[in-house]
Amino acid sequence: EVQLVESGGGLVQPGGSLRLSCEASGFTLYSYWMTWLRQAPGKGLEWVANIKQDGSDIHYVDSVKGRFTISRDNAKNSLHLQMNSLRVEDTAIYYCARGQYGVDPWGQGTLVTVSS
């Protein structure tokens, strides 16, 4: 069974940092692009970033460029999102998902709260 499990969320002050992780099982991570998405409380879905199988191609939404870094460790079947200079508006559930385009499946998500 394909499974994605996110971790690393929590409460952080504005300007702080967090590193999210996504552990994949049931499939070989190196065969797929991987994606991060997010959903602010009570709001819609937002695509955040994705990364090619070997890490050679990466894309971000403009609002996180220069602050967030997506990476992967295929040997450990894991995906990461390093989030720096966090803002209140980054508060959201962060999901990892398999694939480049019509992403599927998604993990259960991890909540990031940016507040003083």
Next chain:
Amino acid sequence: DIQMTQSPSIMSASVGDRVAITCRASQGISNSLAWFQQKPGKVPKRLIYGASSLQSGVPSRFSGSGSGTEFTLTISSLQPEDFATYYCLQHYSYPFTFGPGTKVDIK
């Protein structure tokens, strides 16, 4: 960036109704569109990819159509478990963008 709109934003419907949700792109996106269903407190689930291909395991009452700038998600006979919010996602050009969602609730 490509802007996605959806209509209606909220829809009240009854079990057995035929439901159609429209998604429009601000520029042509070929068939680079997926549809997702999200129930309250749950993870989004992909229903349709490539604008019209049904995800494995998804009931056949769901269908997708369209190309270019206008797309439709149709539920042929609404079931109780279909009350949810539906989102479209364009993956034609970066950054990929979602529509604002359409909430289907009970009439």
